[in-house]
Amino acid sequence: MIEGNFFTGSSSKRHNAELSLANGLLLVKDTVSKQVLLQLNRPTLAISARVGNTVRAISFDDGSKFETLDNDAVDTLQAEIAPSKQHWLYWLENHYPIIMAMLATIIVITWLSIQYGIPAGAKWLAYKVPASLYAGAGDSTLKYMDKSILNPSQLPEQRQQALREKFLSLIDQSSLSIPIRVEFRNSELMGANAFALPSGMIVFTDDMVNLSCDDQELTAIFGHELGHIEYRHTVRSMIQSSVIAFTTVMLVGDASFLGEVVVGLPTFLLEMDYSRDFEREADDYAYHFLQTNNINPGFFTSIMNRMETVHRPTNTASSEQADLDRVEGYFSSHPLTEQRTQQFGEAAVQCEM
């Protein structure tokens, strides 16, 4: 006999009831008055799957329902009359060694996905997009930037053209999947900088050009940006952050009113991590680019060092500052300059700004 509540399905009245099944005859009686509420011969019962210790429902053909907290009794009843449905889930959920093993598996899978799976998947997908589509895209991004943070370049037209020709003479356009173009813009906000758009557009800021004391330094930067385009970094990073944001929302999105932080933080930190990987890849590309063109890789070191001095005017050489820099590394989109320039060797030129 199982004690619980009986609901007819047509009214919300709760009957304190007891259910019994003997010789194929199912009886639901009112606990107090002993009045028979339901009598079924060889009934078809739908017993809800056990979820933790929540109330269990036994539904009958006529739409009525018996609910009870006596889960063990229902399990016994179920074993007698019907094959248990989804009971293996409850079994899994209540064996701690299994839970621990599953937890360990999830942690390993998560780690592997972040470390290898997601980057590899994004890379595969990014190369699946035909190069012709990239060529068309991205110009709208530059148009948008021209309206907001970029101004026309102040550099003389001849200087721009000379640099453009110098850079493009070093590459074999036919061997690249995306045609490369070079532009110059002035931007106070961005300072000395260069960036690449997925369409094959490489943009130098005036400050960047003025910061160099040898054009080969700009060639080194050009090589780095070329790496970003050839390796499809923009698109790969878009895919990666979408996947991570989506997964985080699915797993823990609704736990907190402050949900943006919960979703935003891992997305941001992993994005920074991936971004540093991309910078390393682009650096490697630049290194080989300079070597193939018989240019001293040290030009990369010299321009990077100078950029760092410009971006960080107070250069306190204390160990405290160095520690701070190292911590900052985890939150920054670029690896530390010191690490980046290692493979490029000594600075090629020294000059006073």
Add this chain to the structure above:
Amino acid sequence: MEKIDPIIDAAGNQTASPASQQHHFEFTGNGSEFFRIWIVNILLTIVTLGVYSAWAKVRTKRYFYGNTHLAQSTFDYLADPVTILKGRLIAVAILLVYAAVRTINPIVEPLFFLFLFLLTPWLIVRSHAFNAINSSYRNIRFNFTGTTGEAAKEYIAYPLLILLTLGLIIPYIRYRQTRFTVDNHRFGDQYFDFNARVKSYFKVFGIAFVFMFVIGVFSAIMIAAVAGYSAAEAGASMDSQSQQQIAASMMVYIPIIYLFMAIIGIYVYVALLNLMFNGISIADNQFKSSLKVRSMLWIQLTNLLGLIITLGLFYPWAKVRLAKYRLEQLSVMATDLDSFTSSQADQVSATGDEIGEVFAVDMGF
């Protein structure tokens, strides 16, 4: 299971008809039990490449509904995982198309959000309907009968007036949206009734606005102070010490400003939940919600901290704590919970609910 409180409060005000009883909602779930359910759900979802997620959703919902007690009975979630799976597949397909197109042409992004914005009324109606029809209490189902047209009025037409009225209409819009949601919900054949006053909505938003204004002034003063300090240093180039001082003071002010913003956010969240539930009645049974800003802030901040420290593994406890607090502050002044009768209900597709979930459209109920 149930606490029965005297219906006459200390001031001698009779808050409901003499025959009414206060039934408190109670939540009996616990974090470690839900943790195990969650872990199995995640693993099976990974192993099945996401297909199991629909079953996981039903199991999670059943855990939360089944642990929600009111007047010696619990709630039940009856959705069919296959229906949810279909909805999810459609939602994922839309998301993939969007992601692919966005990659190729960023201009598509605003168009896509415009499309999603225009789709919102339909999503809201579908989502409410799917959730309601699959929820039952005492073997009687809920239902939602609002139409897409009505939803379009509340979620698109009225919000268009926000700019025109410089935002002054926002509390009224919020009131109308809540009224739309509540009034169109049904338990059995009885409709819920929303009886909150518009004035209360203006009060909540007004208080939030005043506090935001104070914080705005406070930040402006801080910025001015820092700028003034920098100006005083001008002439001589700034040494690293003064820079570090500015950085240090910003490290103090910025978290304080964030904390104040969080408090205001929680205040609005709590006040709107209380306003909604205190405004809900059904057949002479009146809901009552008494959430407190301080308790909610504590739960939310500790949940956030727990999630960060455990890299997300605290999630089951966070979700249970929030549900427990929200439900245990909720009660019904009931005259009669036994006389609701069922109504014929149609099956509703899950697509709306699932698309809404994927794109995190706020359903607010």
